[in-house]
Amino acid sequence: MIIEIKLPVQYQEEQLMNRISREAKLPRGKIREYRILRRSLDARKKPELYYVMKIAVNEGTSYEPKVSPRFSRMVPEELRRRVYIAGAGPAGLFAALALTEAGVPVTVLERGHDVDKRTEDAARFFETGELNPHSNVQFGEGGAGTFSDGKLNTRTTDPDGLNQKVLYEFYKAGAPEEVLYDARPHVGTDVLAVVVKSLREKIISGGGEFRFSSCVADVSTEDGKLAGIFVKNTDDPDAAYEFLPADVLILACGHSARDTYRMLFSHGIVMQEKPFAAGIRIEHPQEMITKAQYGTPEKATDAASYMLTAKAGDGRGVYSFCMCPGGYVVNASSEPMRLAVNGMSYSGRDSRNANSGIVVQVSPSDYPGEGPLSGIRFQEEMEERAYRAAGGRIPVQCYGDFRDNRMTEAFGNVLPEMKGAYAFGNLREVLPEVISRAILDAMPVFGKKLRGFDREDAVMSAVESRTSSPVRIVRDERGESSLSGLYPAGEGAGYAGGIVSSAIDGIRTAAHVIDRILSGTNEGRDS
Numbered sequence: 001m002i003i004e005i006k007l008p009v010q011y012q013e014e015q016l017m018n019r020i021s022r023e024a025k026l027p028r029g030k031i032r033e034y035r036i037l038r039r040s041l042d043a044r045k046k047p048e049l050y051y052v053m054k055i056a057v058n059e060g061t062s063y064e065p066k067v068s069p070r071f072s073r074m075v076p077e078e079l080r081r082r083v084y085i086a087g088a089g090p091a092g093l094f095a096a097l098a099l100t101e102a103g104v105p106v107t108v109l110e111r112g113h114d115v116d117k118r119t120e121d122a123a124r125f126f127e128t129g130e131l132n133p134h135s136n137v138q139f140g141e142g143g144a145g146t147f148s149d150g151k152l153n154t155r156t157t158d159p160d161g162l163n164q165k166v167l168y169e170f171y172k173a174g175a176p177e178e179v180l181y182d183a184r185p186h187v188g189t190d191v192l193a194v195v196v197k198s199l200r201e202k203i204i205s206g207g208g209e210f211r212f213s214s215c216v217a218d219v220s221t222e223d224g225k226l227a228g229i230f231v232k233n234t235d236d237p238d239a240a241y242e243f244l245p246a247d248v249l250i251l252a253c254g255h256s257a258r259d260t261y262r263m264l265f266s267h268g269i270v271m272q273e274k275p276f277a278a279g280i281r282i283e284h285p286q287e288m289i290t291k292a293q294y295g296t297p298e299k300a301t302d303a304a305s306y307m308l309t310a311k312a313g314d315g316r317g318v319y320s321f322c323m324c325p326g327g328y329v330v331n332a333s334s335e336p337m338r339l340a341v342n343g344m345s346y347s348g349r350d351s352r353n354a355n356s357g358i359v360v361q362v363s364p365s366d367y368p369g370e371g372p373l374s375g376i377r378f379q380e381e382m383e384e385r386a387y388r389a390a391g392g393r394i395p396v397q398c399y400g401d402f403r404d405n406r407m408t409e410a411f412g413n414v415l416p417e418m419k420g421a422y423a424f425g426n427l428r429e430v431l432p433e434v435i436s437r438a439i440l441d442a443m444p445v446f447g448k449k450l451r452g453f454d455r456e457d458a459v460m461s462a463v464e465s466r467t468s469s470p471v472r473i474v475r476d477e478r479g480e481s482s483l484s485g486l487y488p489a490g491e492g493a494g495y496a497g498g499i500v501s502s503a504i505d506g507i508r509t510a511a512h513v514i515d516r517i518l519s520g521t522n523e524g525r526d527s
């Protein structure tokens with residue numbers, strides 16, 4: 001049976017068992033097992049905090065997901081053939097997992113390094129500013145989400161059980177059990193690195209292989225079909241490209257692979273501009289946020305989060321993005337002389353600050369230019385200004401000075417928690433005025449919704465430009481791009497945003513490739 005109960009957040013196991021016994025009208029001795037199906041925090045009566053839980057009693061303890069038959073097919077031995085996947089982010093990894101589980105061997109080509117070496121590359125960048133353009137916060141095994149807060153929530157509806165499948169694989173790969181039932185599951189960068197490695201091992205044991213420092217630098221085509229891929233060794237810029245004959249490629253390159261977008265564009269692959277958002281990242285004392293959200297930090301079991309939205313005077317949406325409780329602002333750049341920020345945290349969420357992006361909706365009308373890649377140019381220009389604003393370090397400014405359009409000379413009570421060097425800079429010179437205006441319209445609104453949010457000494461940094469892809473690679477109902485055999489997947493394809501929805505899109509794309517293989521003709525669209 002399924003029951004619903006509510007308990008104070010600091011409940012003991014004994015209290016839980018008594019409550020289950022009472023709700024289920026079962027004596028304690030008759031309760032063989034229970035499984036939490038869903039747990040959410042109720043802070044409406046703050047500072048009294050409660051967990052509201054849905055629990056399965058005497059219905060087994062397994063969290064094994066039930067996915068639709070389409071996503072658990074096996075490919076007969078005689079039809080199996082190797083599939084190439086570009087990118088080892090969530091979309092690429094879960095496409096690889098889905099294909100190897102169906103018996104299809106894959107080769108994952110990742111331009112960056114494996115997660116251990118990548119972690120060293122990122123640490124060196126934070127300490128010295130020496131950027132490896134192929135192995136950094138955006139690029140490398142695990143993809144963009146590896147240095148993150150590791151929030152695993154998604155708004156995607158889940159008719160096929162794929163959301164639970166992704167969470168279950170994270171759990172099996174080392175994430176805590178809570179990710180299977182918490183309303184807002186998160187894992188943090190430290191756990192993500194473990195998860196990524198375990199997923200790699202599982203894919204390899206299923207017949208997959210990984211090639212790191214291997215960038216898909218170009219494609220060859222014949223009569224509108226993919227005929228092969230050119231792979232560049234990113235550790236040896238002088239090495240000749242390697243040609244791999246291929247008629248199927250899953251392209252899961254993320255939203256920061258600008259050279260790859262330009263390469264595809266040069267082959268006439270159909271792409272569209274897509275609205276996205278840009279702005280700054282803001283930091284506040286975590287204690288202030290937890291007090292505002294929970295009433296009292298003492299009773300809280302975790303660092304509180306927030307989600308804020310407002311409308312600017314010109315009607316644009318302004319909202320908090322990728323909020324990281326107890327986290328760090330991170331230098332998320334991937335190109336020389338361009339600077340982008342984002343947020344990350346460790347599983348403990350125990351830094352002294354909370355941070356989030358405060359971003360403003362922008363659309364193609366904001367960046368007039370030629371063709372579908374003009375949004376990328378818009379991002380690049382903002383990032384170049386951010387790089388110049390503080391001599392290549394993260395430009396920071398207190399909110400009061402941002403409002404009054406002047407440089408900050410000294411911090412107030414909020415001191416930055418950052419991965420990467422920072423220095424004072426005027427963010428008003430980095431952002432297009434429409435974005436600054438919208439943020440200035442929204443901040444007082446946020447200050448009313450969350451007390452102290454618009455304090456003068458809140459620390460802002462820029463530029464938050466990689467919120468989602470400004471481009472969509474058009475694909476048809478078979479998951480194929482305008483180039484037959486090329487299957488765009490994940491955030492970079494413009495059909496997903498976030499770790500879990502990108503992973504789900506990877507699984508869906510793998511299913512399209514399995515359709516093709518099972519068709520036996522190995523033909524996608526009719527030639």
Ligand SMILES: Cc1cc2nc3c(=O)[nH]c(=O)nc-3n(C[C@H](O)[C@H](O)[C@H](O)COP(=O)(O)OP(=O)(O)OC[C@H]3O[C@@H](n4cnc5c(N)ncnc54)[C@H](O)[C@@H]3O)c2cc1C
Pocket residue numbers: 086087088089090091092109110111112134137138139140141142143144145146147148149150151152153214215216217252253254255256257260322330332342343344489490491492496497498499500502503
């Ligand atoms: C700092 C940060 C924090 C984030 N925090 C969260 C969070 O808490 N929760 C959340 O849900 N989302 C978060 N995100 C967003 C999330 O990481 C992405 O939405 C998700 O990773 C997209 O998955 P993907 O597989 O489509 O692409 P990506 O993760 O971007 O992976 C693409 C991979 O492809 C590789 N690649 C690129 N070009 C090529 C090529 N030509 N050849 C071979 N390989 C290539 C890249 O090196 C990269 O590893 C965060 C992002 C960042 C940057």
